[in-house]
Amino acid sequence: MMRKFIVSLILAVVVWFGSGALGFPHVFQVMFVVYVGLGFLVFLLLDAPPVPQLSGWKALVALVGFYLLISGLYIGGAIALPQYDPNVEKEKIAKLLERRRARFLAKEHEVEELLQKVKALEEKTQTLFAKLNTFAPAPVSPVEVESQGRPMTIVERGKEVYELYECYNCHKIGGKGSVKKRGPVLDNIGSFLTVEDIKRKILDPAYLYAEGFEEEHKKGRMPDKYKDLMTDEEVTALATYLSTLKDPTAKTPRPIFVKTDVQHGFTVFGHVRDATGKPVAGVKVKAVPKKKGGHAASATTNEAGYYEIFLHMHNEDVGTTVVVSADGASQEFVAQFDPADKVTKRQHSVDLVLRQS
Structure with a gap:
């Protein structure tokens, strides 16, 4: 014992x-x-010794x-032991809430003061602008700025956005840009991605990544701040500009899609231009699969001469010839894809040049 x-x-x-x-x-x-x-x-x-049996x-x-x-x-x-008292607990919670409420009211008061200061600064700014306008024309937005005596096109605007947001710090176009391996060369990105794909990549960097840049993708090298910083007009202009970059000799890696179903359908996209290279808007583009029961589809070019056509093609349609035409100009290609590939989007870029009438 x-x-x-x-x-x-x-x-x-x-x-x-x-x-x-x-x-x-x-x-x-x-x-x-x-x-x-x-x-x-x-x-x-x-x-202990056994106790006598009781009955x-x-x-x-x-x-x-x-x-x-x-x-x-x-x-x-x-x-x-210490006893649980609901009233004591309520008092503790009330004290916590009271402190937080006090901090919130103090911040709210600070915000009101800042808003008043901002309002005062805005009034001063408007007064200064009014005085400046007596000496020079009123300022205009970047989109209204003229380039070489004519209105800026959406492609030119997109190139301007590329420079404004310093995309060259991570990418290269025409041999100019980052000297470090942060992001892929973009000279041929228009052959791989549609305008919508580029816009989604800008707003959601996890949407896809470039082959060979897996580590950079995992580390989140591309910022996800642009959805808060950029306007819809800027994103559309930038994506439109990048979609025109189609240099087949450039070492632009193919995209690896992460957040999309690459096995559904086939997308045909590209630009329609006239003989001088200018984009042609409002042109109907038609894509026709040359197979029995193939479903044709069409789209109309936007101000940049860009179009996207979605075709209902599936695994069994690999190797099908597709004819793309618009106003007498046409091209055909063979839809090649690997049915077992789960990361490459099924699409093909076709640019058309209209004949002079």
């Missing part, structure tokens, strides 16, 4: 200081030591007495 008492005492000391070192609250330390004591009592009961009213009295003893121990222990 003495040996078990000593072992239990040592264990209780270890549990007390060990739980304290681990950061447990004082009440938990007491509970752990109590559990050690209960274990000691269990060992004593196991070694009749003596057994009933002994059973009731045992339950009263155990109940007394549990109730006494519960009374000794």
Whole structure:
């Protein structure tokens, strides 16, 4: 018995200081030591001599007495432990909320002061602009700026956006741009991506990544801030400009799509230009699969002469010849894709040049 008492005492000391070192609250330390004591009592009961067998009213009295003893121990222990008081907890929560509410009101007051300052600055700015306008014409938006005596096209606007947002820090076009491997060369991106794909990539960098740039993609090298910084007009202009870059000799890597179903359908996209190279808007472009039961589709070019056509083609349609035509100009290509490829989007770029009438 003495040996078990000593072992239990040592264990209780270890549990007390060990739980304290681990950061447990004082009440938990007491509970752990109590559990050690209960274990000691269990060992004593196991070694105790058997009690005489009781029957009749003596057994009933002994059973009731045992339950009263155990109940007394549990109730006494519960009374000794800290009690949960809902009102105390409510007061704590109220104090926390009161502090947060005070901080919020203070920030709200600061915001109101800043807004008043901004309003005052705006009034001063308008006054200055009014004075400046007496000496020079009113400023115009970038889209209205004329290039070489004519209105800026959407492609020229997109090139301007590319420069304004310093995309050249990570990419190269025409040999100019980043000297580090941050992003792919873009000289042939228009052969791989539609305008919508480029827009989605700008707004959601995780949409796709360039082959060979897996690590840069995982590290999130391309910022995801442009959805907050750029306007819809800027994104559309930039994507339109990039879609015109189709230099087959450039080392632009193919895109690996992450957030799209590449197995559904086939997209034909490109530009329609006149003999001088100018984009032609409002032209109907038609794509016809040369197969029995093939479904043709069409689209109309936008101001940049760009079009996109979606064809209902599936795995069994690999190798199908597709004819693309517009106002007498036409090209045909063979739809080549790997049915087992899960990361390459099924699409083909076709540019048409209209004949002079």
